[in-house]
Amino acid sequence: MKVSFFSVRDDEIDYIHQYAKKYDIEIDIHRDALTLDNVDLCQGSQAISIMTTKTDEAIIKKLSDYQVVYISTRTIGFDHIDLMACEKYGIHVGNVSYSxxxxxxxxxxxxxxxxxxxxxxxxxxxxxxxxxxxxxxxxxxxxxxxxxxxxxxxxxxxxxxxxxxxxxxxxxxxxxxxxxxxxxxxxxxxxxxxxxxxxxxxxxxxxxxxxxxxxxxxxxxxxxxxxxxxxxxxxxxxxxxxxxxxxxxxxxxxxxxxxxxxxxxxxxxxxxxxxxxxxxxxxxxxxxxTPHTAFFTHQAVSDMVEYSIISAKATYEHQENPWLIL
The missing domain is CATH 3.40.50.720 (NAD(P)-binding Rossmann-like Domain)
Known part of the structure; x- marks a missing residue:
């Protein structure tokens, strides 16, 4: 499977490559946040991994058109994702946990x-x-x-x-x-x-x-x-x-x-x-x-990336996903 990562920071890149290799998935890495203007970058991916940017119905409809089946947010909170639209278009959603x-x-x-x-x-x-x-x-x-x-x-x-x-x-x-x-x-x-x-x-x-x-x-x-x-x-x-x-x-x-x-x-x-x-x-x-940095440790960032990949793969392969929200 293939996962497109958005809003990627420098400190996440090594972890993304490390866990992509470990769990045998393809990846696309994008530093920009996911928007309606760049959602076409998700074509060919079965899942996406985002941060806290607003993901509304217009974006979700496009994801559905591109046959994306899973949205993983690399955060505990998920209120930035329109869950009703995800349900409408049949896209699963999951968050992550971390240290x-x-x-x-x-x-x-x-x-x-x-x-x-x-x-x-x-x-x-x-x-x-x-x-x-x-x-x-x-x-x-x-x-x-x-x-x-x-x-x-x-x-x-x-x-x-x-x-x-x-x-x-x-x-x-x-x-x-x-x-x-x-x-x-x-x-x-x-x-x-x-x-x-x-x-x-x-x-x-x-x-x-x-x-x-x-x-x-x-x-x-x-x-x-x-x-x-x-x-x-x-x-x-x-x-x-x-x-x-x-x-x-x-x-x-x-x-x-x-x-x-x-x-x-x-x-x-x-x-x-x-x-x-x-x-x-x-x-x-x-x-x-402080600028929303309480989570920001080596262990937490590693967990956020790894669990995002694990959850996307689990849902795609119809396995149990402990982070599944929808």
Whole structure:
């Protein structure tokens, strides 16, 4: 079989060649994202592998015309793919999993950096300001951390946090029985009220859209710390900005933001960036921003490429596919 890869970064190329050889498939590698203008590059391929670019019905119809039977996204999230159109045209869809440690370790790092005001410390040190003004931190061991979403990554974050002896509470629509000795499951209202730190690990869905908003922020503790390594759509960014400006929110550490897909993973040095909310967030001394890099480790990238190939081949050969969504 043949798989066409799109949105390929330099760091993925060696892995693509390595696993194509291992699993005996043909490949086409394209650095550009899949669009309606270049979808003809998929002709002759039975599957495609994409990243987070929008894949709408117009593209999916063309894929069907070219007899593509499988779309694999090299991400956990798949909300950028029109699943209804895929079902309409008979195209299967799958995501991937990858090293849980990548995002979980990054989350804990962001929690600690937020609690110790690390952005301000680093920026001051660079300008040889070694004063202590406004950089006194908090100790995680004395705080309550609220985890929203106890799927695989949320569970790994809980496992790491347990070593800090902090109190952990959690919310999930489907509580994990295996965690009930390690965390206290509570409803969302209770989590908002009791958490010193809130860490988001929920998927992007209609029910989670803007779950952090002016109403939920109002219920939180004064000075609450908000961590997001999940999806930007979980937070109403305008309401977050207001919460920071009125000092209700003490710190925000965000690896993801709303409307980032056109922006992150590109270089815009000395250019005007078309993202007003990001410009405001960057200006705050108590907001730590990173460009959706929590996943970005050697192991995770290797997993994403390998599992994309395995899942495409499994579906094409009518074998069990653990990443199959549709």
């Amino acid at each position: 849980l440690a990548s995002v979980a370790e990054y989350t804990v790092m962001m929690i600690l950096m937020a609690l110790r005001n690390m952005k301000l410390i680093v920026e001051r040190f660079a300008s040889q300001d070694f004063s202590l003004n406004r950089i006194r931190g908090k100790e995680l061991t004395h705080l309550t951390v609220g985890i929203i979403g106890t799927g695989k990554i949320g569970q790994e974050v809980i496992r790491y946090l347990s070593g800090f002896s902090c109190h952990i509470i959690a919310y999930d629509r489907y509580p994990q029985e295996s965690l009930k000795d390690d965390v206290e499951y509570v409803d969302l209202e209770t989590l908002w009220k009791r958490s010193d730190v809130i860490s988001l690990h929920a998927p992007s869905m209609e029910s989670t859209y803007h779950m952090i908003n002016k109403d939920s922020i109002q219920k939180m503790k004064d000075g609450v710390v908000i961590i997001n390594t999940a999806r930007g759509s979980l937070i109403d960014t305008d309401d977050l900005i207001v919460g920071i400006e009125n000092q209700k929110i003490g710190y925000a550490a965000l690896d993801v933001v709303e409307n980032e897909s056109h922006l992150y993973y590109q270089e815009y040095k000395n250019e005007v960036i078309n993202h007003h909310q990001l410009a405001i967030l960057r200006s705050f001394p108590n907001v730590l921003l």
